[in-house]
Amino acid sequence: xxxxxxxxxxxxxxxxxxxxxxxxxxxxxxxxxxxxxxxxxxxxxxxxxxxxxxxxxxxxxxxxxxxxxxxxxxxxxxxxxxxxxxxxxxxxxxxxxxxxxxxxxxxxxxxxxxxxxxxxxxxxxxxxxxxxxxxxxxxxxxxxxxxxxxxxxxxxxxxxxxxxxxxxxxxxxxxxxx
Amino acid sequence: xxxxxxxxxxxxxxxxxxxxxxxxxxxxxxxxxxxxxxxxxxxxxxxxxxxxxxxxxxxxxxxxxxxxxxxxxxxxxxxxxxxxxxxxxxxxxxxxxxxxxxxxxxxxxxxxxxxxxxxxxxxxxxxxxxxxxxxxxxxxxxxxxxxxxxxxxxxxxxxxxxxxxxxxxxxxxxxxxxxxxxxxxxxxxxxxxxxxxxxxxxxxxxxxxxxxxxxxxxxxxxxxxxxxxxxxxxxxxxxxxxxxxxxxxxxxxxxxxxxxx
Numbered sequence: 001x002x003x004x005x006x007x008x009x010x011x012x013x014x015x016x017x018x019x020x021x022x023x024x025x026x027x028x029x030x031x032x033x034x035x036x037x038x039x040x041x042x043x044x045x046x047x048x049x050x051x052x053x054x055x056x057x058x059x060x061x062x063x064x065x066x067x068x069x070x071x072x073x074x075x076x077x078x079x080x081x082x083x084x085x086x087x088x089x090x091x092x093x094x095x096x097x098x099x100x101x102x103x104x105x106x107x108x109x110x111x112x113x114x115x116x117x118x119x120x121x122x123x124x125x126x127x128x129x130x131x132x133x134x135x136x137x138x139x140x141x142x143x144x145x146x147x148x149x150x151x152x153x154x155x156x157x158x159x160x161x162x163x164x165x166x167x168x169x170x171x172x173x174x175x176x177x178x
Numbered sequence: 179x180x181x182x183x184x185x186x187x188x189x190x191x192x193x194x195x196x197x198x199x200x201x202x203x204x205x206x207x208x209x210x211x212x213x214x215x216x217x218x219x220x221x222x223x224x225x226x227x228x229x230x231x232x233x234x235x236x237x238x239x240x241x242x243x244x245x246x247x248x249x250x251x252x253x254x255x256x257x258x259x260x261x262x263x264x265x266x267x268x269x270x271x272x273x274x275x276x277x278x279x280x281x282x283x284x285x286x287x288x289x290x291x292x293x294x295x296x297x298x299x300x301x302x303x304x305x306x307x308x309x310x311x312x313x314x315x316x317x318x319x320x321x322x323x324x325x326x327x328x329x330x331x332x333x334x335x336x337x338x339x340x341x342x343x344x345x346x347x348x349x350x351x352x353x354x355x356x357x358x359x360x361x362x363x364x365x366x367x368x369x370x371x372x373x374x375x376x377x378x379x380x381x382x383x384x385x386x387x388x389x390x391x392x393x394x395x396x397x398x399x400x401x402x403x404x405x406x407x408x409x410x411x412x413x414x415x416x417x418x419x420x421x422x423x424x425x426x427x428x429x430x431x432x433x434x435x436x437x438x439x
């Protein structure tokens with residue numbers, strides 16, 4: 001970040017190397033669509049570059065980047081919802097057609113497995129914040145305190161959100177759909 | 179027993195998520211020994227957590243080289259950097275317009291000197307390049323009209339964003355009654371209603387074609403402006419139905435396109 005703040009563009013690649021997988025999993029966990037997740041990751045790094053001159057150098061960029069990725073994922077989710085596209089590529093059947101023509105990629109084979117689809121349906125049934133809490137806990141294994149810091153919410157809200165999210169997911173999974 | 183059950187219910191969920199330890203964990207586990215319902219619930223929640231743990235997304239890879247992604251990021255940065263210092267067209271026009279109005283007020287005869295004059299025998303010819311920079315009354319009126327229409331389009335787009343944010347909210351307030359969080363939408367609506375006066379008063383004839391959309395948007399914004407930030411689900415549905423019934427989002431989109439030319 002210090003190099004980036006000094007205008008060293010070569011510093012971007014190591015930063016991307018270090019954080020891209022983690023950010024990608026946050027965005028993919030939230031959005032469940034590969035292209036959207038990659039867009040979010042790219043946009044998050046653009047924001048890093050733009051914010052670099054204001055970076056105080058004392059903090060780790062990781063939690064801040066996670067927060068940016070979650071917020072961008074929520075924005076993307078809302079935009080898709082407005083357009084009626086949310087989760088559409090992962091609805092049973094449709095996504096196979098969408099993914100079929102795109103050629104191989106490391107995770108595409110995994111995305112349409114049963115578990116992925118089941119989890120996607122259960123996550124879809126959650127409100128935005130609850131979904132963010134679940135993603136940060138179960139995809140990033142963050143502690144409650146880290147989730148609170150990442151999302152800028154209280155510890156109590158994180159606990160109640162996770163509690164409600166797990167119960168709602170239990171109902172969705174038991175019902176066999178969203 | 180009932181009190182312990184209620185007090186520990188949330189911790190049962192957190193235990194299933196692997197987030198309770200030490201004395202708290204011992205207390206919850208002791209409760210599970212005596213409460214069949216909590217035990218069953220704990221097992222079911224553990225199954226949910228196990229399902230999440232087996233989700234392939236947890237181990238998914240972006241499938242793109244860091245150097246490629248970094249190059250794309252830098253490309254975006256350059257593109258945005260080229261765009262960001264350039265304000266919107268009407269913002270560029272505003273200072274020029276203000277200066278012209280000031281000049282016209284202070285020295286009404288001054289602008290006449292720059293208007294094209296009827297041909298005279300001894301008149302000095304103005305070079306073509308210079309003449310093209312002169313502003314006639316028509317040009318001034320066109321600038322004013324464009325500014326008014328762009329402001330109205332911007333107002334409508336911002337109002338549309340507020341209405342979408344309210345109608346599409348799925349964020350709950352973490353209350354037992356299922357209230358929904360509409361965030362800053364009421365405050366934003368009040369700001370936009372203030373702005374509306376300027377848009378309509380200043381816009382006049384230039385925004386006359388948008389009048390019915392502006393009126394309907396005003397009604398919808400007034401509804402939202404009166405909401406608290408945490409609102410009952412049915413109140414959100416009232417706004418949502420009203421917006422749908424008036425086909426407001428579509429009309430906003432079409433009208434702002436028309437206004438932007």
